[in-house]
Amino acid sequence: MITSNYNTLPNFKKCNKCVNCNVRLIAFCGVIDHQDINKLESLSKDKNLKRQEHAFFQGDKVVNYYNIRKGSVKIYKLSKDGRKQIIGFLFPGDFMGMSHEESFSYSAEAIEDTVLCQFNKVGLENFFIKFPEIEDKILNLVNYELSLAQDQIFLLGKCSARERLLQFFLNMSKQRKKMGWVSNPIHLPMSRSDIANFLGLTIETISRSLSELKSDNTIKMVGTNDILLNIHEDLIS
Amino acid sequence: MITSNYNTLPNFKKCNKCVNCNVRLIAFCGVIDHQDINKLESLSKDKNLKRQEHAFFQGDKVVNYYNIRKGSVKIYKLSKDGRKQIIGFLFPGDFMGMSHEESFSYSAEAIEDTVLCQFNKVGLENFFIKFPEIEDKILNLVNYELSLAQDQIFLLGKCSARERLLQFFLNMSKQRKKMGWVSNPIHLPMSRSDIANFLGLTIETISRSLSELKSDNTIKMVGTNDILLNIHEDLIS
DNA sequence: CGAGCCATTGAATGCCATCAATTTTAGTGG
DNA sequence: CCACTAAAATTGATGGCATTCAATGGCTCG
Numbered sequence: 001m002i003t004s005n006y007n008t009l010p011n012f013k014k015c016n017k018c019v020n021c022n023v024r025l026i027a028f029c030g031v032i033d034h035q036d037i038n039k040l041e042s043l044s045k046d047k048n049l050k051r052q053e054h055a056f057f058q059g060d061k062v063v064n065y066y067n068i069r070k071g072s073v074k075i076y077k078l079s080k081d082g083r084k085q086i087i088g089f090l091f092p093g094d095f096m097g098m099s100h101e102e103s104f105s106y107s108a109e110a111i112e113d114t115v116l117c118q119f120n121k122v123g124l125e126n127f128f129i130k131f132p133e134i135e136d137k138i139l140n141l142v143n144y145e146l147s148l149a150q151d152q153i154f155l156l157g158k159c160s161a162r163e164r165l166l167q168f169f170l171n172m173s174k175q176r177k178k179m180g181w182v183s184n185p186i187h188l189p190m191s192r193s194d195i196a197n198f199l200g201l202t203i204e205t206i207s208r209s210l211s212e213l214k215s216d217n218t219i220k221m222v223g224t225n226d227i228l229l230n231i232h233e234d235l236i237s
Numbered sequence: 238m239i240t241s242n243y244n245t246l247p248n249f250k251k252c253n254k255c256v257n258c259n260v261r262l263i264a265f266c267g268v269i270d271h272q273d274i275n276k277l278e279s280l281s282k283d284k285n286l287k288r289q290e291h292a293f294f295q296g297d298k299v300v301n302y303y304n305i306r307k308g309s310v311k312i313y314k315l316s317k318d319g320r321k322q323i324i325g326f327l328f329p330g331d332f333m334g335m336s337h338e339e340s341f342s343y344s345a346e347a348i349e350d351t352v353l354c355q356f357n358k359v360g361l362e363n364f365f366i367k368f369p370e371i372e373d374k375i376l377n378l379v380n381y382e383l384s385l386a387q388d389q390i391f392l393l394g395k396c397s398a399r400e401r402l403l404q405f406f407l408n409m410s411k412q413r414k415k416m417g418w419v420s421n422p423i424h425l426p427m428s429r430s431d432i433a434n435f436l437g438l439t440i441e442t443i444s445r446s447l448s449e450l451k452s453d454n455t456i457k458m459v460g461t462n463d464i465l466l467n468i469h470e471d472l473i474s
Numbered sequence: 475c476g477a478g479c480c481a482t483t484g485a486a487t488g489c490c491a492t493c494a495a496t497t498t499t500a501g502t503g504g
Numbered sequence: 505c506c507a508c509t510a511a512a513a514t515t516g517a518t519g520g521c522a523t524t525c526a527a528t529g530g531c532t533c534g
Contacts, residue, residue, distance in 0.1 A: 077391050085391040100381035105388075132369060139376050144337035146379060149386035151342075154314050154322040156393035157437035161490070192513065200394035205490060207514050224499070224513080398522065429481065442522055444482050461481080461531080 017041055023069050026093035026178065028141060029117075031133045040134075043127065047118045049073075049110035056097065058107045064118050065097040071114025072189045076197075077106045086198040088148065089190060092179055095141045097121075112189045156200045164199040165209045166218065169227055185228040254278055260306050263330035263415060265378060266354075268370045277371075280364065284355045286310075286347035293334065295344045301355050302334040308351025309426045313434075314343045323435040325385065326427060329416055332378045334358075349426045393437045401436040402446045403455065406464055422465040 018041040024030045032040050047066070049055060055066055058078055073090040087106060090096055096108060096116075128135040151171075155164055169186065177183035188195070196203045213219045220228040255278040261267045269277050284303070286292060292303055295315055310327040324343060327333055333345060333353075365372040388408075392401055406423065414420035425432070433440045450456045457465040 077387065079391070079395070083395045085394045087387045087390045098376075098380050100377050100384055105384050128373075129369070132366070132372075135369075135372055135376065136365075139335075139372065139379065140337050142376065142379050142383060143335050146383045146386060147337050147342050149383060149390060150314065150324045153324045153386060153389050153393060154316070154320075156390060157322045157434075158316070158320045197394075202491060203513075204492080204515085208490090211514075439523060440481075441483085441524085445522090448482075 018044070021069065022180075023067070023092045025180070027067050028095050028134055028137045029067065031137045032131060036131070040127065040131075043119050043123050044117045045119075047116040049114040049116065051110055051112055053110050055108040055110070055116060056104055058104055060104050061102055062097060062099050062104060063121055065095065065121055065124055066108075066119070067117040068092050068094045068096060069115045069117055072111045073108050073114060074111050074190065074194060074198075075106045075108050084197065085200075086194060088145070088152075089194075089198070091175055095138060098138070098142060111191075111194065161199075161201055161205050162209045162212060164201065165195075165206060166213065168195065168199060169219065169229060170231075173229060185222065185226050188225045188227065255281075258306065259417075260304070260329045262417070264304050265332050265371055265374045266304065268374045269368060273368070277364065277368075280356050280360050281354045282356075284353040286351040286353065288347055288349055290347050292345040292347070292353060293341055295341055297341050298339055299334060299336050299341060300358055302332065302358055302361055303345075303356070304354040305329050305331045305333060306352045306354055309348045310345050310351060311348050311427065311431055311435075312343045312345050321434065322437075323431055325382070325389075326431075326435070328412055332375060335375070335379060348428075348431065398436075398438055398442045399446045399449055401438065402432075402443060403450060405432065405436060406456065406466060407468075410466060422459060422463050425462045425464065 016038070018024060018029060018037045019034060021029075024037075029037065029040055044067075047055070049071070055073065056062075056064075068090055070092055073094075073096065074086050075088045075090065075096075076084055076086040078084050089111070090108075097104075099105060124134075155167055159167060172186050172188065173183045176186055190198075192203045192206050196206045199206070201209075210219075210221075214221060217230055219230060222228065253275070255261060255266060255274045256271060258266075261274075266274065266277055281304075284292070286308070292310065293299075293301075305327055307329055310331075310333065311323050312325050312327065312333075313321055313323040315321050326348070327345075334341075336342060361371075392404055396404060409423050409425065410420045413423055427435075429440045429443050433443045436443070438446075447456075447458075451458060454467055456467060459465065
């Protein structure tokens with residue numbers, strides 16, 4: 001198999017990994033231009049996660065920040081009595097690991113094989129002094145995460161099962177478009193169980209709502225995890 | 238009535254308003270020390286809101302940021318079909334008005350008489366250059382808001398009506414303690430209707446859950462809006 | 475004191491959860 | 505490539521919690 005993927009080249013890391021990184025277009029590191037990106041790159045370390053492996057756990061002390069370069073991650077909270085709630089899915093370009101306090105208030109688990117850029121927290125924060133535009137960008141990204149969380153609050157507080165599922169598909173489509181991927185049809189990297197948990201429903205209800213959306217032709221399925229949205233483009237974007 | 242409240246003194250604004258501000262202890266402006274605070278103060282303008290008046294509306298262009306100095310604000314989202322969801326309550330010391338895009342994704346309405354410090358967005362952002370610690374603090378505050386939103390997602394996704402209400406009281410108590418106020422009993426500045434909406438429930442369910450909490454002595458009520466929590470201190474803080 | 479609003483309580487309905495059974499998919503080894 | 509197995513998804517039947525609809529009670533303010 002012939003590949004130009006830098007992951008297969010052991011010494012590529014010293015050879016402008018970031019310069020050729022397509023995720024940089026949307027990630028925080030995109031605010032650094034080509035002549036300075038190598039300085040940031042020297043702070044970064046690759047971290048590979050297989051499916052179900054964690055980047056960190058709720059309660060861990062925050063020592064690193066992460067950029068997702070490839071794959072998908074779910075973040076979730078556990079209560080003392082063992083209840084679990086997925087509070088978000090993260091994709092390439094997303095920044096992960098900030099907290100308002102010393103330790104994480106949620107866990108981060110890969111839902112498929114995933115590659116992260118790992119930055120030492122203090123190291124990156126010291127970098128803010130020379131390149132304040134990084135902090136500006138991260139502030140903007142955190143505000144975006146907040147906005148997504150607020151949308152989710154609306155969804156959980158005011159939407160029916162069917163609406164939640166459809167909105168979830170529309171959000172996924174929007175996310176794909178943001179990454180420059182095909183936004184319809186979309187591939188879902190997460191299980192029914194994860195979707196159900198995220199939407200505050202059960203897998204049975206997801207299955208039923210899915211059948212409903214299929215039967216009235218709102219969506220069409222190819223395989224188990226690929227969904228074609230039969231909806232006006234304005235709603236998709 | 239004799240009062241030393243600076244709001245009653247017309248020329249106090251030019252006389253170290255911020256220096257004596259008790260909210261500063263928890264607000265972003267607390268990172269600026271006494272000899273520099275007057276520079277920030279010159280950027281600030283008071284804005285008074287009566288109950289039900291708005292600081293801004295969903296869709297408005299973002300031109301100002303706000304610090305809440307006194308009172309309480311609810312922030313809420315409206316969907317196209319008219320459904321409303323309160324996504325948070327804000328209190329003295331809270332920073333308000335940032336957005337990841339040009340315009341607001343939610344509205345902000347005073348639920349009691351409220352005083353805001355209004356900062357021009359661009360003016361304050363230019364201030365970041367001289368005082369980067371302000372941006373650090375604001376980033377921390379936004380991360381805190383995100384964390385609260387994630388807690389709310391858990392609450393809406395996994396908690397029963399009774400649990401939601403009790404958790405709401407505990408959160409209010411925690412908020413009071415953060416402000417240095419009495420954390421038990423607590424006074425609720427918002428209506429049953431607002432509580433119900435925020436918790437993804439109806440007023441009838443709030444009323445029923447409230448009666449339940451009263452009858453098993455988990456809480457005790459003084460008047461309609463003051464609540465005494467009969468719960469171990471560890472859970473309150 | 476009466477009007478109007480808000481909160482409370484009761485009864486019936488409905489949506490989603492739960493429990494259970496079946497079907498489909500995915501992963502493994504022959 | 506197919507058979508086999510385990511896991512995941514779907515479908516059906518039933519039940520429970522919160523909603524909805526309706527009526528009463530209580531507080532505030534003119």
